[in-house]
Amino acid sequence: MSLQIRTVYVILAFMIGFGPEGLAAPNNKQLNIGTGQEFDTLNQLVSSASASHYLAHMTNRSLIVPNADWKWECQLCVEIPTLQNGMVKTIEEGGQKKMVVSWKIKPEAVWSDGTPVTGKDIQFSWEVGTDLKVSVGERDYYDRIESITPDPIDPKAFSMKYKKARYDYYQLSSFFVLPSHIEGPIYNKHKAQLGAYEKNSAFVVDPTRLGLSNGPYMYKEVKLGSHVTLVKNPKWYGKAAAIETVIVKVIPNTQTLEANLVSGTIDMIGELGLTFDQAIALDKRLKKQPELAKKYKVGFEESLIYEHVELNLDNPILADLRVRKALMHALDRQKLVDALFEGKQKVTHTHVHPRDVYFSDAVTKYEPNLAKAASLLDEAGWKLGSPGSPVYREKDGKRLSLTIMTTAGNKTRELVEVFIQEQFKKVGVELNINNVPPRVLFGETTPKRQFTGLAMFAQTSTPENPPISTMHSSQIPSKENGYGGQNYGGWRNKRNDEILDTVFTEFDLEKRKVLMAEQQRIYSDDVPHFPLYMRADVSVVPTNLKGYRMTGHLTQSTHWIQDWKLE
């Protein structure tokens, strides 16, 4: 445990005895949310900060999003287009199978200045999203669309023509809808100049302007790096929000964040605040301190981010499946999560979240079994007991030695590394630790495949999304492809590639589930990675806050802020 963490625990212990008494519970007049991360730009088309998305979820609505139950639900749209309801049609153009999807926006949906949200707004957003002169963070969502045509009669209706017929046409949660009546003139004025639109967007220069919001709240005051004040959108057409004013306060130091909570300066800490260690410590304190437990509750929600160990499969040692399987058997992951996370972050056997419709439990699970691990290593020719190396295995005079890399300074990962090192040692495998700063790991080491053995980091999956970028063999970074792709370990499996190639064109959910179950089975059989555990989102909220739910996925809790109520 680092000196800093220990110090914090001592301080927290101090706080237990001396916390202020009788702080009034927050009420619906104002809710102060603390966040540890800074927001960048409020134009979500170009933003890459989670904190900015956290805010935008309160002010702007997408056509469609996955809800807290991981089911896709319409927000701006009236009905989810499907083949069954006739709103989706596949067509063939120039030998290419394409699709046309008809959408309809809720009649009551308006911007905060009362202007209706129309098909023109969607068309304009797509035009900006595909403009190469604008730095769009997730252009993939816009690039899939060939054209958007507003209905000439009904301004609320429009159709989207997709370049390829794919089942995931409805996954548009990251498609940010811009108010064309405000952003249109700005864009037209600046579109000729590289990067000029995003610097002059009203979301950047005048974020409190009426008409930018189409969600339950709108910005009242924005101070970059400090706080954002949101008030109810008077033109909000959905369920009325209960809380009058929401203030999101940036407090980058997580210890201060907690002190602010205890002192009553903030009422809650959302998903972008406390570290997992802090949340665990606070949760324990709440159990011991009934007075404190009356005020706050700590929530844990399994997230889409999974920690794993990527294996460089070009390494001759790791290229041997028997070695990979042996190492999995040597690793007691349950013991790991129990010891380090008190079981609040769960072991995962695949890359798919248990709440994802594609999740399959019919995969090979590697239970800890040292005898089996030893036997597999023996079978692979790695023998113990050489006079020169009594502890570690050898083959042809070469020690079974591997190197693991991760982000230096990340205490949790460093502890996990030591744990793995100890476990591997029990079966005669030497594991050397060579950590580098995050920028080096993610900027050089993994994208250029410079790790020789193992690299531990997190990957993010998205609901109902096959892992093309991380697991397809075409996504192995190389000099030839400009180090593109995220299949850093270099996993090649023909059947896996076939599934990932075909699953997008399969429109039957049940058949896709079968395909993805097979993909997960192949993944678990082939052991290209060591999946470790699903990371948990954490938050601390006042006990009188009702209707609050963490989702675990990228559409954060604030997207349903209209359901929040302080009783």
Add this chain to the structure above:
Amino acid sequence: MAAFIARRLIQTVILILLLSFASYWMMGLMPGDPLDVACQANPHCTPENLEQMKKNLGLDQPIHVRYFQWLGDLMRGDLGYSRTYRLPVTEILGPRLVNTLYLSGISLLLSLIIAIPLGVYTSLRQNSKIDYTLNMFAFAGISVPSFWLALMLIITFAVKLNWLPASGTETIGGDGMMNSFEIALDRIRYLILPVTTLSLLTIASWVRYTRAKMLETMRNDYIRTARAKGLSESRVIYRHGLRNALIPVVTVVALGFSGLFSGAVITETVFAYQGAGKLIFDSIFANDYNVAMCSFIVTSLCVMLMNLVADVLYAYLDPRISYH
């Protein structure tokens, strides 16, 4: 003296140009642009997407091309836009620098007013109870990490006593509800804890430094001579002792003042104070060149100017020193 100052100012400009290129170049050498890191964590970020974003930010150009472009813009008075916030650098950095000036300026002035008299006082009462007591506090101040001290102050004055705000720069939403006097008072309330943190640490080291220099000076022959001449003790101490002891202290204080605009990253971060320190730190790690380079110019100019001030003060304090 005027020629010396003019020469130093010309050297300062040349040095800043050289250092600015070195800084720009070194920032460019850092592996892993934040775009790479963000893309790595996003399964929807395609290699083409990443390449296009780099192109839009000009990152596809060689470093020297980007540097001279930045320098050209700077010469025309265009500080550019922040890559992170998409806002003009002046809009972001200006208010932060002013906040940092308040924080660092007040704490440095407080430190100066408190530390030098205390240093002199303890040196004149060497090995007394008060000397031991103040030394103990000075050592504690030097040894205590700033983040720890800051947290303890927050817990005591914000969490336990609820006298002062735990963090921030000003009361949110207070602008329209307070008059100028109330706004000033509000800002002071938010400054008390961070100023105390910074001041205590600075006072501790400056007290020790002044004390040591005074002790050393008071042992010199010319002090004995001054006393032998029958000068009053206060004249001996302040005219002969302190004036000589202050020469090295001036360097330390001048360097302290040179950091007025560079901010105190840890203190600002712990107190979520809207200063320049954390912004500069973040801009370097975010490869936000325009913000980082602008901050760099301001801070290096401060260092060089304060060094020049220190050199000029040397000449004033010690007549033996002259500049040609």
